[in-house]
Amino acid sequence: MEKNLAGDSIPRPKWRKVAYGGMQIGYDDNYTDESFLEEMVMNANVVRRDLLKVMKDSVSISQYICIVALVVLVWVHTLESSLDENSLLLLDLSLLASGFLILLLTEEKMLSLSLLLRYIVNISFFTTGLYILAPIYQTLTRSISSDSIWAVTVSLLLLHLFLHDYSGSTIRAPGAFNTPNLTSCISVNASIVASVFVASRLPSRLHVFAVMLFSLQVFLFAPLVTYCIKKFSFGLHLLFSFALMGLTLYSIYALHRLFFLVFLLLVLLVNVVCPYWLIRMQEYKFEINGPWDEAKLCFDITD
Amino acid sequence: MAEPPKLRVLMVSDFFFPNFGGVENHIYYLSQCLLKLGHKVVVMTHAYGNRSGVRYMTGGLKVYYVPWRPFVMQTTFPTVYGTLPIVRTILRREKITVVHGHQAFSTLCHEALMHARTMGYKVVFTDHSLYGFADVGSIHMNKVLQFSLADIDQAICVSHTSKENTVLRSGLSPGKVFMIPNAVDTAMFKPASVRPSTDIITIVVISRLVYRKGADLLVEVIPEVCRLYPNVRFIVGGDGPKHVRLEEMREKHSLQDRVEMLGAVPHSRVRSVLVTGHIFLNSSLTEAFCIAILEAASCGLLTVSTRVGGVPEVLPDDMVVLAEPDPDDMVRAIEKAISILPSINPEEMHNRMKKLYSWQDVAKRTEIVYDRALKCSNRNLLERLSRFLSCGAWAGKLFCMVMILDYLLWRLLQLLQPDEDIEEAPDIRLCHHRGVEVAKGLMEEDKVRN
Numbered sequence: 001m002e003k004n005l006a007g008d009s010i011p012r013p014k015w016r017k018v019a020y021g022g023m024q025i026g027y028d029d030n031y032t033d034e035s036f037l038e039e040m041v042m043n044a045n046v047v048r049r050d051l052l053k054v055m056k057d058s059v060s061i062s063q064y065i066c067i068v069a070l071v072v073l074v075w076v077h078t079l080e081s082s083l084d085e086n087s088l089l090l091l092d093l094s095l096l097a098s099g100f101l102i103l104l105l106t107e108e109k110m111l112s113l114s115l116l117l118r119y120i121v122n123i124s125f126f127t128t129g130l131y132i133l134a135p136i137y138q139t140l141t142r143s144i145s146s147d148s149i150w151a152v153t154v155s156l157l158l159l160h161l162f163l164h165d166y167s168g169s170t171i172r173a174p175g176a177f178n179t180p181n182l183t184s185c186i187s188v189n190a191s192i193v194a195s196v197f198v199a200s201r202l203p204s205r206l207h208v209f210a211v212m213l214f215s216l217q218v219f220l221f222a223p224l225v226t227y228c229i230k231k232f233s234f235g236l237h238l239l240f241s242f243a244l245m246g247l248t249l250y251s252i253y254a255l256h257r258l259f260f261l262v263f264l265l266l267v268l269l270v271n272v273v274c275p276y277w278l279i280r281m282q283e284y285k286f287e288i289n290g291p292w293d294e295a296k297l298c299f300d301i302t303d
Numbered sequence: 304m305a306e307p308p309k310l311r312v313l314m315v316s317d318f319f320f321p322n323f324g325g326v327e328n329h330i331y332y333l334s335q336c337l338l339k340l341g342h343k344v345v346v347m348t349h350a351y352g353n354r355s356g357v358r359y360m361t362g363g364l365k366v367y368y369v370p371w372r373p374f375v376m377q378t379t380f381p382t383v384y385g386t387l388p389i390v391r392t393i394l395r396r397e398k399i400t401v402v403h404g405h406q407a408f409s410t411l412c413h414e415a416l417m418h419a420r421t422m423g424y425k426v427v428f429t430d431h432s433l434y435g436f437a438d439v440g441s442i443h444m445n446k447v448l449q450f451s452l453a454d455i456d457q458a459i460c461v462s463h464t465s466k467e468n469t470v471l472r473s474g475l476s477p478g479k480v481f482m483i484p485n486a487v488d489t490a491m492f493k494p495a496s497v498r499p500s501t502d503i504i505t506i507v508v509i510s511r512l513v514y515r516k517g518a519d520l521l522v523e524v525i526p527e528v529c530r531l532y533p534n535v536r537f538i539v540g541g542d543g544p545k546h547v548r549l550e551e552m553r554e555k556h557s558l559q560d561r562v563e564m565l566g567a568v569p570h571s572r573v574r575s576v577l578v579t580g581h582i583f584l585n586s587s588l589t590e591a592f593c594i595a596i597l598e599a600a601s602c603g604l605l606t607v608s609t610r611v612g613g614v615p616e617v618l619p620d621d622m623v624v625l626a627e628p629d630p631d632d633m634v635r636a637i638e639k640a641i642s643i644l645p646s647i648n649p650e651e652m653h654n655r656m657k658k659l660y661s662w663q664d665v666a667k668r669t670e671i672v673y674d675r676a677l678k679c680s681n682r683n684l685l686e687r688l689s690r691f692l693s694c695g696a697w698a699g700k701l702f703c704m705v706m707i708l709d710y711l712l713w714r715l716l717q718l719l720q721p722d723e724d725i726e727e728a729p730d731i732r733l734c735h736h737r738g739v740e741v742a743k744g745l746m747e748e749d750k751v752r753n
Contacts, residue, residue, distance in 0.1 A: 017463050019484035019592065019616040020659040022668075029668055032477040037467050292433040292468040294515070294589040295611050295628035301519050 041289040049282060054275035056238070061166050062270045063226060063241040066248040068161060069263060071218050073251050075198050078211055088210035095217055096123070099225050106232035127213060134209040141200040149197050156194040163187035165223075191219040310342040310673050311398055315415040316405035317378045319348040319366065323570045325594050326406050326431050329485055331360075336666035338362045343730060345397050347390075349379045349411055363731060367393055371411070381410040383705065384712055390418045391716060395725040401673050403427045404451075407434070407444065413451045420454050420687070421709045425676045428452060429459040430469045433591045433612050445472045446695070450702045453690045456676040459483050459669070461592040462613030468591075474694075483668045484617075486660040487597035494603030494649035495578035504535045504641060507580035507604065509568060509595060510587065512543030517586030517609060522548050523630035524586070526556040528637050535641070536561045540568040540576050577602040581647075582640050588628055590614050596623065601656045603649020607640045609633070619659075622652060684710055 012026025015033050023029060074091075077083040100119075141149055165184035195215030199208045230237040245267060253260040314334060318326040334344040339362070346366040350356075355370045369389055374380040394402070402419040404412035407430050416426050428451065435441045452458060452473040458480045460466040466480050499505065506528070510516040522545075525537055539549060539562060546564075553562050568576055577583070583599035585608040592613045596606050600622050608614050610625040617623070624643075626636035684707075691702040 017616060018619075019462050019482070019613065020619065022659075022661075022664045029481040029483055029671070030478055036477060037471070040467070040471070288436050288471060290467065290471075292464050292589075292591075292612055293435060294433075295517075295609065297519060297588075298629055299523065 037290075039291050043285060043287050044289050046282075046285050046287055049279055051275055051279050054278060055271060056234075058271050058275055059238060059241045060226070060230070062267050063244055064164065064166065064223075065161065065266065065270065066241075066244045067218060067222050067226075068157065069248050069252065070244070071215060072157070073248075073255065074214060075211065076255070078207065079198070079201060085204065085206045085210050088207070088214060092210060092213045092217065095214070099217070099221055102225055103228055106228040130212055130216070131209050134205050134212065137196055137199050137212060138202070138205055138208045139200070141197060146201065149201060153194045153197050156190045156197075160187045160190040160194065160219075163190070188219065192216065195219065310337075310670070310677075311400045312337060312342060312344045312673065313394065313397065313399045313402045313415075313419075314344060314346045314405065315348075315402060315409075315412050316346075317349055317373065317409035317411045318406060319346060320360070321351050321354065322377060325485065325592075328594065329429075329431065330405055331364075332486070332488065332662040333666055333669060334364050335362055336662045337669070338364060339663075340666055340670065342670075343397070345393070345399065347393060347411070347415065349373055365397075369411075376408075378409055379411045379414075381414065383414065384709060386411065386414045387418050387709065387712055388716060390415050391422065391713070392725055394419065394422065394424060395722060396728045398727060399424065401425050401427060401676055403429065403673075405429050406431050407448050407451075408432065413447060416451055416455070417706070417709060418713070421706065421713050423681060425456050425673075425679065426454075427457050427459065427672060427676050428455050429461070430465060431461055431591060433465060433468050433589055434472060436472070446698060448473045449694050450691070450698070450705075453694055453702070454687050455479075456679045457481060457672050459672060461485050462616050464613040464616065465591040481668070481672050483665055483672070484660070485592050485594050485597070486662045486665050487594060487601050487656065488662065489601050489653065489657045489660070492574050492577070492598050492601035492653075494601075494653050498603070498649055499579055499581065501581060501644065502534065504532070504582065504644065505538060505580040506535060506582045506584050506607075506637070507538045507540070507577055507599070508584045508586070509540040509573060509576060510585065511541050512539075512545040512549065514545065515588055516543075517588050517628065518543065518545035518548065520586040520588075520609070520628060520630060520633060521584075522552045524584075524633045524637070525549075525562060526552060526558065527630065527634050529556070529558055529561050531634070531638070532641065536563070538563045538565065538576065538580060540565040540573075542567040573598065574602060577604060580604055581644055582607060582637070584637070585609065585614075586628070586633065587611060587614075593617060597656070597660060601653055603647070603652045605640050605644060605647050607633070607636050622655075 013024070015024060015027050015031065017033070017035065024031075074083065074088075078088065163183040164187045165181070192215075195212060199211045199215070202208050202211060226237070226240075229240055249260065249264065249267075252263050312334075314330050316326060316330060318324060319330055320327055330346060334346060337344050344364060346364065348366065348368060349371045350368045351373075355368045358366045358368060360366055369386070371379045371386070379386075393399070402416060402424050404416045404426070405428075406412060412428075416428060419426050434444060436445065448469075449472070452475050455475075456479075458469065458473075458475060460469050460480055460482055461484055463482055466477070466482050469475065470477050470480060508521060510518075512518045521539070528535055529537075537558075549562075549564065553559055553564070565576065577599055581604060583596065583604040583606045585593060585596055585606065587593065587609060588611060590612040593608070596608060596614070596617055599606055600618055606618060606623040608623055608625055609628040611628060614623075615625060624636045624640045626632040688703050688706060691706060692699040694702055
């Protein structure tokens with residue numbers, strides 16, 4: 001090796017990030033250059049969340065929990081015979097009418113008469129079918145003990161709440177296309193089965209019909225109605241949610257003190273504690289991207 | 304008189320002959336070159352169908368096909384401690400000094416490395432693939448890798464991008480990771496003696512037709528290129544789930560006479576397919592190191608590839624045209640390739656490849672890694688446990704428990720079957736004496752005993 005006057009050897013060639021040509025002269029195979037991990041990008045796609053916005057968004061979740069709690073309250077009152085079938089039927093009709101009204105008022109484009117007529121025809125088919133099938137539901141679980149029914153109903157409702165699609169609605173107004181995913185289908189089915197189980201414990205056929213109609217109305221159409229309200233005006237959505245929360249808390253208080261406390265804690269957990277926890281955990285987010293990532297196709301694969 | 308082998312290496316992986324692929328080829332060629340350098344190499348893998356037990360391959364390469372059933376994608380069912388007895392037996396019988404595991408996806412490799420470390424052997428690991436960080440499968444795989452590599456002596460990666468990826472995934476210090484690329488058997492992949500005429504330009508694609516290898520990009524690119532250049536035809540070799548989409552594409556654009564689908568091409572026939580073409584197209588979405596490109600370049604084809612993973616490092620800029628994994632950019636790259644095609648000389652490309660890549664060079668560099676591994680200090684159980692604790696709050700303690708149990712099981716095995724009772728296998732070295740192969744090992748052993 002030739003040495004120049006300063007006593008240093010010939011400088012080795014610059015290291016190149018290549019794999020060919022064998023071992024690079026002057027560098028070991030485990031040489032780590034300064035450009036190591038130069039192309040790594042951290043937390044590129046992470047959404048920075050704001051506490052107030054997260055709390056406002058969590059209102060949708062507590063609103064839906066209140067709706068489900070109200071349904072359970074109606075079930076409890078019906079089973080205790082404090083709500084008779086006529087008032088139930090009245091409740092059903094008024095809910096149907098108010099739901100329709102809200103849809104009409106909040107839909108941006110005017111619903112044509114033919115569409116309205118089609119809705120009414122569908123609803124009447126639905127109601128008639130339910131009335132005809134009511135005797136079947138009534139005798140469905142006659143041989144099963146009440147305890148099993150309550151246990152299954154509670155677990156199905158919990159499953160329904162857990163898997164529910166809180167971001168939108170599985171049933172949309174015509175024109176909007178949204179493919180429901182597996183979990184939202186499971187949650188809808190769970191709620192329907194829970195309603196059938198509860199309805200089968202009731203004394204008369206009219207009772208069964210009224211409760212089934214009520215439950216199915218709420219579980220199938222409430223997400224659509226709340227979605228329309230939210231789309232129309234966020235302030236109205238907040239007002240509606242707080243009104244629902246107030247109504248639910250009052251009704252549960254009239255029923256049982258302990259449940260009231262539990263429900264209040266649940267609402268506080270969902271609205272206050274969980275958003276704060278989410279924001280705190282965001283600091284630990286560590287997303288790594290770099291040249292080793294699998295390339296994403298920029299076009300849709302249409303089969 | 305042959306001197307005793309300098310190193311005694313055990314290669315462990317789920318992926319070996321009779322399966323064909325990058326890892327399998329790598330292990331085979333590396334073992335052959337190490338044997339020629341005078342070391343002893345033994346391979347351990349799982350049984351393939353009826354192929355179970357001990358087999359000898361070319362050059363005296365001993366392969367143990369351990370009778371464990373593969374359960375998903377050719378990997379053995381993970382039993383954590385089930386492989387301890389057989390690994391111990393093999394390590395003692397063959398008097399192994401270094402254990403070399405291949406491929407992060409191979410459960411047999413991880414288990415063997417764990418047992419080898421428990422028993423105090425030196426361990427080297429080679430990672431052949433790139434993995435992500437975000438999905439559930441990758442997160443678990445990376446945790447397993449962290450466990451495996453927490454206590455390793457040296458690691459090897461096949462490209463610089465792969466080194467960055469492995470260091471991030473496993474938390475290893477970069478100084479422990481060596482970059483030794485794969486190579487290609489240039490003697491097998493020779494260009495055609497007569498170059499096919501360039502009146503009709505033939506573009507060859509040989510890959511598995513799966514999403515990962517960019518089959519969807521092919522579906523977009525092929526019709527566009529056929530439309531722009533009437534004198535271009537495609538040959539597509541390989542099979543997979545996306546085969547149907549390619550057939551549909553042929554039907555839709557009436558390209559039956561311009562796109563030829565060969566189906567699955569066995570490895571021995573790959574060269575004969577490559578030499579019929581002028582350009583090789585690789586559209587994969589992720590590659591740690593693409594051996595297919597080397598094979599094509601060795602046969603004198605100009606390569607067009609997507610710029611993903613380690614591909615930009617593999618070939619010099621004048622032998623490959625890179626494109627983003629986007630159909631328009633790939634079409635532009637193919638146009639550029641067609642325009643520079645007249646200046647390409649396949650023989651010259653082949654000769655250059657002989658100098659750029661050779662398995663002998665890979666073996667020599669791997670030898671250096673083995674020597675470094677052997678120089679690493681021995682650590683006792685307590686020192687090793689402290690390395691596992693840093694893997695995570697819960698995971699660290701779990702890993703420590705796993706290793707302690709492994710150690711206890713090893714001691715139990717030593718009680719039940721002492722080390723001295725395991726019979727050591729004689730070294731059978733095949734040597735050429737005027738073209739006649741004579742097994743000298745047995746005769747030497749007899750002389751020593753008598």
